[in-house]
Amino acid sequence: LNAINAVYDVLCYVDAYKSSVWLTQDVASDDCNVRSTINDPYLKAFQYYTIDANNSYLAGIWQAAYLGIGRANIVLDKVPPIDMDSAVQQRVLGEAHFLRALFYFNLVRIYGDVPLILKPTSADLTPEEIYPSRTPASEVYDQIIIDLNKASDQLPDAYSSPADKGRATSGAALGILSKVYLTQQDWANARNTALSVMEMGIYSLWPDYTYN
Numbered sequence: 001l002n003a004i005n006a007v008y009d010v011l012c013y014v015d016a017y018k019s020s021v022w023l024t025q026d027v028a029s030d031d032c033n034v035r036s037t038i039n040d041p042y043l044k045a046f047q048y049y050t051i052d053a054n055n056s057y058l059a060g061i062w063q064a065a066y067l068g069i070g071r072a073n074i075v076l077d078k079v080p081p082i083d084m085d086s087a088v089q090q091r092v093l094g095e096a097h098f099l100r101a102l103f104y105f106n107l108v109r110i111y112g113d114v115p116l117i118l119k120p121t122s123a124d125l126t127p128e129e130i131y132p133s134r135t136p137a138s139e140v141y142d143q144i145i146i147d148l149n150k151a152s153d154q155l156p157d158a159y160s161s162p163a164d165k166g167r168a169t170s171g172a173a174l175g176i177l178s179k180v181y182l183t184q185q186d187w188a189n190a191r192n193t194a195l196s197v198m199e200m201g202i203y204s205l206w207p208d209y210t211y212n
Contacts, residue, residue, distance in 0.1 A: 010097075027043060061110065062111070087199055114134055115134055151168065
């Protein structure tokens, strides 16, 4: 459990969901603007689409995502041989698949072609591990879909213990999967996957959008 918790931990990094992942995307959209009093040219670059390779937000999001992916790969490699409760084992693997897919989904939408790394790095880093080649975005999306389908099969619909609140669920995996299909303009699969979440009877929409 400590191993999978370490993957979740990356979500709380400043370069992940604590700030950069949602902040840069909101600023790049019409949801919000950078305040004129904020002297952060790297953030303002997302508002005006003047982003270049020196942008510190781009570097930070990349590094945090691959840290999370690396930790998820360790879980997926090391947990299956462990003699442990099978239900917990399957759940942990489902969480790792979910989190790896989430990190890659962010990466491929921001950067396009990215290295697709599915195994832990070796003790003695090879040149290929230090400088991995980029994988076509279509193949990255294929892996994201594989991971999310595995996650939806292995994860519970909900958790009984309040201590587990916030862990990935089957509905969360299917919800992200529907968004993946939307991004690919695969309307039929997006609709059917979203409908499967709605039919679970667990989730509902807030009546007022501002509650978000």
